[in-house]
Amino acid sequence: METNNNTTTKVFTPVEKVLYTGRTHTTGGRDGVSRSDDGKLDIQLTSPGFPGFGTNPEQLFAAGWSACFIGAMRLAAGQQHMKLPEGSYVDAEVDLGSNTNGFQLQARLKIHLPGLDTETAQLLVDAAHKTCPYSKMSRGNIDVNISLV
Template sequence: MTESVKILYTGKTHTSGGREGAARSDDGRLDIKLSSPGSAGAGTNPEQLFGAAWSACFIGAMKKAAAKQNIVLPEDVAVDAEVDLAMNDDGYFLRARLNVNLPGVPREAAEAVVAGAHQTCPYSKMSRGNIDVAIRIV
């Protein structure tokens, strides 16, 4: 059976030099230096980029989930992401925590919005079953 897929957008980047290199998008909007976590390098690192991308996507998913549930989100909704680069006997792996701030939203409503977002956010889907994720409403 063939699955019908509608491509909404394709992000294109070129990265060279690995963690001590640079990355640039084809449209030039992203043009950054990279450096290893904890190093004195001048750039950002993949874990920070992943956290920023996931947070932005998750906020979008929360907005959609809130609209479906007739819940009004505040303008200052925010997500603080923490992405760990870790290592054990099997090698490197990631862990993540999303700390969601929904000021003024009742706890039960916030939990419903976050649960809905975690089910639909593409980054949450990608991570599910692959990395340990904790989501907390702060």
């Protein structure tokens, strides 16, 4: 971020080449339906904490981020000439809360990398957090806690 005259401006590098575009059509908001243009996603949405049969945006964000983070750790492991251990996982928790500015998200990623020493595991986690697009999107925008379990 750059600061100038008491204002903060986020500086980002624009996408030069689009690798994939996920497209959904959602109706009804948190109590609606969301479908992807390819038909692979077709889900009922339900507001968090209310009865219903659907999922909610916080669960979808947690699923997407944890899947992407595992991919980023796999990439980091490959760059270190090693494989991500079998049985590796990420438990993601995304909280919807509020404060004086309105609604806010916060997140926790709990990462399990069996068989790796703490130093090597932390190296992979740090590298993944730098390259994962979901981590980049959240950095500086929400409170994020990443821990090895």
